[in-house]
Amino acid sequence: MKRIDAHCHYNGINEHLLALLGRLNLLTVNISVAMPGELWLRQNAFYLRQLQERPDHFAWITSFPVPEGDTSGYVDQCIAGLELDFEAGAIGCKIWKNIGMDLVDGAGRLYKCDDEIFQPIYEYLTAKKKPLLMHIGEPLACWLPLEENKPHCGYYKSEPQWHMYNFPEKPHHQMHIDARDQVLERNPELVVVGAHWGSLEYDTDEIGKRLDRYPNFYVDSSARLWDIALQETTKVKEFFEEYQDRLLWGTDAVAMTPDFNDFSAIAISDIDYAAALYQVEFAYYEGDHVDIWGNHYKGLALPQSILNKFYVQNALGVYGDLHDVYTSTSS
Numbered sequence: 001m002k003r004i005d006a007h008c009h010y011n012g013i014n015e016h017l018l019a020l021l022g023r024l025n026l027l028t029v030n031i032s033v034a035m036p037g038e039l040w041l042r043q044n045a046f047y048l049r050q051l052q053e054r055p056d057h058f059a060w061i062t063s064f065p066v067p068e069g070d071t072s073g074y075v076d077q078c079i080a081g082l083e084l085d086f087e088a089g090a091i092g093c094k095i096w097k098n099i100g101m102d103l104v105d106g107a108g109r110l111y112k113c114d115d116e117i118f119q120p121i122y123e124y125l126t127a128k129k130k131p132l133l134m135h136i137g138e139p140l141a142c143w144l145p146l147e148e149n150k151p152h153c154g155y156y157k158s159e160p161q162w163h164m165y166n167f168p169e170k171p172h173h174q175m176h177i178d179a180r181d182q183v184l185e186r187n188p189e190l191v192v193v194g195a196h197w198g199s200l201e202y203d204t205d206e207i208g209k210r211l212d213r214y215p216n217f218y219v220d221s222s223a224r225l226w227d228i229a230l231q232e233t234t235k236v237k238e239f240f241e242e243y244q245d246r247l248l249w250g251t252d253a254v255a256m257t258p259d260f261n262d263f264s265a266i267a268i269s270d271i272d273y274a275a276a277l278y279q280v281e282f283a284y285y286e287g288d289h290v291d292i293w294g295n296h297y298k299g300l301a302l303p304q305s306i307l308n309k310f311y312v313q314n315a316l317g318v319y320g321d322l323h324d325v326y327t328s329t330s331s
């Protein structure tokens with residue numbers, strides 16, 4: 001079975017990466033991350049080139065520019081860019097956590113994903129039948145003190161600007177979840193994928209509540225395996241059983257390249273890290289135990305029928321444009 005890693009950031013191609021993806025038989029979905037400035041457009045150009053050169057290993061989810069300065073004409077500019085990217089083969093659109101957590105308008109007010117300014121973009125995506133991947137907010141740990149040997153401690157140590165425990169004046173986790181839920185509520189025909197278990201990684205019951213409430217909502221598993229492995233195995237298995245048609249596998253594997261200048265310069269250490277990450281992922285979902293940073297947890301040992309949906313069929317269902325390329329390049 002050719003698995004689809006529905007959430008990656010492989011910023012370029014070299015022989016080491018191709019060897020890994022070939023060995024593991026993977027189709028990966030590269031996801032653009034829009035930030036102020038022009039750099040992310042270079043990332044977009046890389047992802048497009050990867051799709052063109054090796055569609056057997058790379059698909060692409062684009063994004064739209066963040067609002068900066070004068071926003072007259074903003075929506076038209078976003079839609080024009082998306083139109084070109086979809087024509088070029090992008091299979092969906094991403095909105096990132098900087099909306100809600102970081103970016104402010106001319107009055108100094110934080111943008112939120114449910115602000116009116118974004119609504120015409122969501123309506124455009126609905127009409128185009130393109131899914132919206134939403135990474136909104138952060139794991140709950142972002143608002144809690146650092147805990148050694150727990151998920152996210154390393155990330156917030158190295159990226160303290162994102163650790164909201166240090167910024168109690170900024171919106172809490174719940175505000176981000178509510179804003180995302182508002183988008184789901186207002187756009188029932190828009191297919192939405194909540195990245196990182198929809199930022200509800202701390203409790204599968206919370207994920208399940210949203211999946212029950214919003215039939216247009218799906219979640220990907222990226223970058224939160226440890227959070228899920230910490231929860232009671234029987235409960236997580238029941239969650240997979242109940243929502244087996246709504247869960248997409250993703251890892252958030254990253255391979256960096258300096259400033260998107262050199263297409264083949266992705267770091268070998270990143271590819272080695274990704275290789276190790278895949279082993280942990282497969283061990284947890286398929287096996288009966290997994291080691292995460294020296295901690296031992298039970299694996300889910302999911303049945304093949306659920307693994308097939310999680311690894312392949314749900315991604316093909318949500319990202320319909322993947323279907324033909326997957327069929328023609330899988331073995």
Ligand SMILES: [Zn+2]
Binds near residue numbers: 007009
């Ligand atoms: Zn990501």
